[in-house]
Amino acid sequence: MQEQSDNFSQSDAPEEIDSEPVEQNFRSEAPVRSSINSKPSILSEGFTFEGTIVSDGVLNISGTVRGTVTAKSILIDSTGQVDGELNTENLVIKGNLKGDVNCDDLNVGPLAHVTGNINYKYIHIQRGGKISGKFNKN
DSSP, X not given: OHHHHHHHHHHHHHHXXXXXXXXXXXXXXXXXXXXXXXXXXXXXXXXXXEEEEEOSSEEEESSEEEEEEEEEEEEEOXXXXXEEEEEEEEEEXXXXXXXXXXXXXXXXXXXXXXXXXXXXXXXXXXXXXXXXXXXXXX
């Protein structure tokens, strides 16, 4: 029994030593994790924004935006309306968009209305989606 208690106390000592650096590393990594896994920004229905929006994360638009929007990912909801310039990696349009777009992945929903100059790498247009303008594959 003494051997077991000695082994048990020896295993406790390294855990205490290892736990301190882990806590310090966790604290130093916390700001990086929060910026990568941030919550989406939401412009609600009934909200109108005019100007420039810049985000490193996801932007959900259910209201109206007039201006320039730059974000990693943008969703224009079925009630959303955008009139301006969009720069993003992923763009999902369920509502109305009028303007210039630069994106990698473009997904146009069945109730969407899109008008403008659209630069994209990949595109998916669902049946019912209405598009007009100049579409350029990069």
